[in-house]
Every structure is written in structure tokens, then in C-alpha cells.
Amino acid sequence: MTIAGLVRADLRALQPYEAAQQVDDTIRLNANEAPWSNTADRFRRPLNRYPEIRPGNLARQLGEYFACDPSRLLVTRGSSEAIDLLTRAFCRAGSDNILTIAPTFSMYGHYAMVQGAAQRTVATRPERDFEIDVDAVLEACDERTRLIFVCSPNNPTGTLMPRPALRELLERRGEQSAIVVDEAYIEFSGEPSAVELLEEHSNLIVLRTLSKALAYAGARCGAVMGPVEVIRILNAIQAPYAMSTPVVECVEDALRRSAIDEAKGRVAEIVAERERLMSAMSSFSFVETVWPSAANFFLMRVDDGNAVVRRARDEGILLRDFGASLPDCIRVTVGSKAENDRLLATFARMGGDGS
Ligand SMILES: Cc1ncc(COP(=O)(O)O)c(C=O)c1O
Structure with a gap:
């Protein structure tokens, strides 16, 4: 099996x-579609027709x-x-x-x-x-x-x-x-x-x-x-x-090739930022553990998860915690360099060195 x-x-x-047949160069009276294209329609395939x-x-x-x-x-x-x-x-x-x-x-x-x-x-x-x-x-x-x-x-x-x-x-x-x-x-x-x-x-x-x-x-x-x-x-x-x-x-x-190449470059930047952020986080005294990560985020444990998430929120930064399932653990998504700098500055203001 x-x-x-x-x-x-x-x-x-x-x-x-079983969808209505779609055949090029025919008059389509088989799918109850509108026969006209809306002027707001900017797409290569007209929106009055069902997609494939x-x-x-x-x-x-x-x-x-x-x-x-x-x-x-x-x-x-x-x-x-x-x-x-x-x-x-x-x-x-x-x-x-x-x-x-x-x-x-x-x-x-x-x-x-x-x-x-x-x-x-x-x-x-x-x-x-x-x-x-x-x-x-x-x-x-x-x-x-x-x-x-x-x-x-x-x-x-x-x-x-x-x-x-x-x-x-x-x-x-x-x-x-x-x-x-x-x-x-x-x-x-x-x-x-x-x-x-x-x-x-x-x-x-x-x-x-x-x-x-x-x-x-x-x-x-x-x-x-x-x-x-x-x-x-x-x-x-x-x-x-x-x-x-x-x-x-x-x-x-x-x-398209150019868009994929751009995304590859961005992924490399995110990975570099992830490493920078993770190593900076490890130096704050209230950060207890930073786990290794192969993603565009990482998980860390702090001394008081609620307090850290709240302080970051007060400074306009959203972090993710997980309640009782992962106590005091916070998931940090790697942002742009400027966003990550803001996060590090916020953490520095919470004390615990991090220099
Ligand atoms: C592990 C994992 N799988 C799947 C998804 C869903 O992603 P999407 O539906 O945007 O492809 C997410 C979204 O965060 C995810 O973390």
C-alpha cells in the first residue's frame, strides 16, 4: 500500500x-460570465473571465x-x-x-x-x-x-x-x-x-x-x-x-529571474542580520538563552517574558510570546537593519548592558 x-x-x-471549458478564440457563452471588461481591470488576463x-x-x-x-x-x-x-x-x-x-x-x-x-x-x-x-x-x-x-x-x-x-x-x-x-x-x-x-x-x-x-x-x-x-x-x-x-x-x-535574484540577496541580508541580532541579544543580562536558528526568526528565553514584551510594545515593537507553553520565551522575527537597531536600542534601555 x-x-x-x-x-x-x-x-x-x-x-x-468539472469546470466550463475555456478555449481561445471562441465566443464564450458557457460560464455565465460578463461579456465586458471593467475599466478598473488592469490584468493581463481579463477579470470578466474565470481564471483557469x-x-x-x-x-x-x-x-x-x-x-x-x-x-x-x-x-x-x-x-x-x-x-x-x-x-x-x-x-x-x-x-x-x-x-x-x-x-x-x-x-x-x-x-x-x-x-x-x-x-x-x-x-x-x-x-x-x-x-x-x-x-x-x-x-x-x-x-x-x-x-x-x-x-x-x-x-x-x-x-x-x-x-x-x-x-x-x-x-x-x-x-x-x-x-x-x-x-x-x-x-x-x-x-x-x-x-x-x-x-x-x-x-x-x-x-x-x-x-x-x-x-x-x-x-x-x-x-x-x-x-x-x-x-x-x-x-x-x-x-x-x-x-x-x-x-x-x-x-x-x-x-521572474530578476525577482528571484533580488529575494536571494534579501535572504542573505536577513541571515546576516539574524546572526548579528542573536549575538547582540546574548549579551543582555536579562536574556538567558538564545537558541540556534535556521529561520528568519529566533527564540530566546528572558528573565521576565511578559515584562520584555510589554516594554517593547510600549516602544512600538511587537514581539511574540507563547504563554504557558514556552514560559518567558520570546520569538523575534528578524526585520530590516533599521528595525533591528531599534529593537536593540529598546533592549539597551531596559538595562542589562548589551554593549
Ligand atoms: C511553519 C509554517 N508553516 C506554514 C505557515 C503558513 O504560511 P502561508 O500560509 O503564508 O504559506 C507559516 C506561517 O507563519 C509557518 O510558520
Whole structure:
């Protein structure tokens, strides 16, 4: 059995919505569209027409960008939508579960709850830099664990799962679960994407997004990549015309060589700023730990998390804390050099040296 066999039985034969045909140089009286173009319409493809049911050209461009055959890729509204689609496809309400590795991105648990699936968690330990223990992950699974979410680099810890550990998980769990590697922040790690393992591991699914390294969070675009049969089923579940014409066109532009080169330069700047900020933070006496990070943020523990977040807020800077789940821990997103300087100046005013 392949992981397509783990998809809900009632969905396995689901066919995509049959959209009205779109044929160039024809009079289109088959889709109840308006026959005129609004003067406010500034797009290359006229907005009075529905977009393609799935954006073929964009899928090809994303396939090239992520080094993945388009047959293994579905374009999604950010990776958030991919998490939702996967949970709906694989988990029977009231019966199946997902496994997450805490602390991690809360959206996995959120969509599991929406779907009526249980969430199992396995903890990582701060004193071991949140390293993933493959034995512990495998032990926490049962025969109804359909999806194992591995966020690498992980939000909010910044931890990268080393390739040998990922291979071990893929091999030892086999086709009993789909292993979903969420690579929202992979560009900041300098490490290769797990996409290159797709041919070799038929239980692997990889999520990517344009929201972070490409600075396109507002466009809502990402991709899920995996076995052809799984992609076929996700395609059948996804809403018809999910990607709107404005989004398709602006993302096509973001994938031009010059735009990608610009983004690469920016990623290098963010990584350099991350290192500067992390080392400066370590010198404040009220900063107790700064964990290593492979992302565009890092996690640190301070003596009084509430007080630090409040002081920063009073000075117009938003930081993220996590309440009781990670006491006194703060996640800092790396901003522009000027923003980071403002943050450091704010910390200096809180005392604790930092010079
Ligand atoms: C780990 C991780 N995955 C996925 C997402 C969702 O990103 P998007 O839906 O913008 O692609 C985020 C957003 O912060 C994230 O941190």
C-alpha cells in the first residue's frame, strides 16, 4: 500500500469539479460570465473571465522554482491551505490522528480540530536545542496516525531537522503515515529542500510557501508536493478556481529571474542580520538563552517574558510570546537593519548592558 491508500476511503475516487471549458478564440457563452471588461481591470488576463481552474503556467513556474515535476505539485493559497487540504484528505473525523512535534506551528492542530481528528504530540527539549528524537516520534504514533508534521526549520524554535534524521523517520515509519515536511523557512537555512527526496520516498509530502523568503505573504501562494496520486486527490478536494487571476499574475512576476535574484540577496541580508541580532541579544543580562536558528526568526528565553514584551510594545515593537507553553520565551522575527537597531536600542534601555 502507498500513502494514497491512507486517504479517506470515501474520497479516493473523488473527481475534480468539472469546470466550463475555456478555449481561445471562441465566443464564450458557457460560464455565465460578463461579456465586458471593467475599466478598473488592469490584468493581463481579463477579470470578466474565470481564471483557469488550476493555474497551469504558474504550476510550471513553481515546479521549476522548487525543482519538482508539476505532476507532483498543487498550487495552494499559502501553505496554510495545504495543511487544511491534507488534514481533510487523510483524517476521518472522530477516528484518525495527526502527530506534531511540540513546540511547533499551531495551524496543524487547528486544522486537525476543525476536521475532528485527534492531535498527538511528542515533546522536544529546550536543553537539547529542541532536537527531534526519531524514536520518540515513532513511539508516539499509532495505527491511526495519518500525518506526521515535521516543521523544518521549526516555528517557533528555528530548529532544522538534519537530513539523516529525516531519512530515518521516512524509512522507519514507511507507508504507515504520510510525513509532511513544512519548509516555510527553508531558504534561510542554507540547506537543500527535502523536495529532492520525493522520488526516493513515496511517503513524503513537502510544503513550500512564497510568504517568507519571497516576501509575498499578502499574495497567499504556496505549493504542496508529493506522490502524484496524493496530489490528484488534493486537487479534487481544493476549491475550483482557488487561485484568483490577480494572484496568479503577481506570483508569475515574482518568479521572474530578476525577482528571484533580488529575494536571494534579501535572504542573505536577513541571515546576516539574524546572526548579528542573536549575538547582540546574548549579551543582555536579562536574556538567558538564545537558541540556534535556521529561520528568519529566533527564540530566546528572558528573565521576565511578559515584562520584555510589554516594554517593547510600549516602544512600538511587537514581539511574540507563547504563554504557558514556552514560559518567558520570546520569538523575534528578524526585520530590516533599521528595525533591528531599534529593537536593540529598546533592549539597551531596559538595562542589562548589551554593549
Ligand atoms: C511553519 C509554517 N508553516 C506554514 C505557515 C503558513 O504560511 P502561508 O500560509 O503564508 O504559506 C507559516 C506561517 O507563519 C509557518 O510558520
